[in-house]
Amino acid sequence: MSVESLQAAGPAPDAVPYGRLVPVTVHFDDLDALGMLHNSRYPLLVERAWGEYWHAQGFSFDGDWAAAGDMCNVIKEMRLAYERPITRAGRYAAHLWIERLGRTGLTYGFRVCSADGTETYAQGHRVLVRVDFATMRPTPWSDRARAVAEALQRPEAAEAA
Template identity: 35%
Template sequence: MTESPARVLPRPADTVEPFRTADRVHFDELDPMGILHNARYQIHVERAVSAFYRLHGLDTPPGELGGSDRFHAVRRFEIDFELPFREEGPLRVELWLDHLGRTSMRYGFACLGSADEVHATGARTVVRIDPVDFRPREWSTGWREAHLNGLRIERSF
């Protein structure tokens, strides 16, 4: 079986750039075939989200999460594997904003190799919840602004 050519993400010129970060893939993350294990992609995406929070002052110290927008739960994590990542080294993650509702939001993401080849794409949906009754709670203005101003917005048609 031959591999299909690597897909490269288009770069819209007239929009805010996606958030980009790189994380190192280590030997112990590779499966017996030398491919990044499927479960590890979510960890690298979570690290990218945390880096976005730190950059925009949205990180909250442990023990203080109850009143913050970081008191949210992952509702859905979807991923499409497009090309095996077969090495140790940097894996770039790009994040963008797919949807920002009153109480939920969806990040789009792509995991890229060193030549901008797309290894995986997907979405991560979270819901902000109230720390007392665990019901959905609206995002704060600061949280909304950080995401609307700090992430490229992709629209699905």
């Protein structure tokens, strides 16, 4: 998916004051027996939105971990707070931004929200560490990945860096 198709498929890029809104879809079979989005689906929606975003920026994974570069990363931490339930299938969004960009790690923030970004259903953060496939040890992000991440930094986070 290209950046243009991400923009065409979802809200205007300036619909949020920082970061990006990426469209996500909740399907009927994502709902639990109580008619609410199952708790395990929230991080999945966010993961898929991040995957689409990075793919639209030219980053991809074709199954070769040795050649994956910046896509070879692991999760160190994840926090998720549920604010209110999603109770029907339909179009929503994941609001994505970068909280902290380090040499080998980054912390991204996210919200699962209404398609226009005005209502929050869940929010949290996740810490990623880029690793070298051969050693499985932390390794620095590329300049290209850093540039993409810096463009998504929350203003307060960018000022603190």
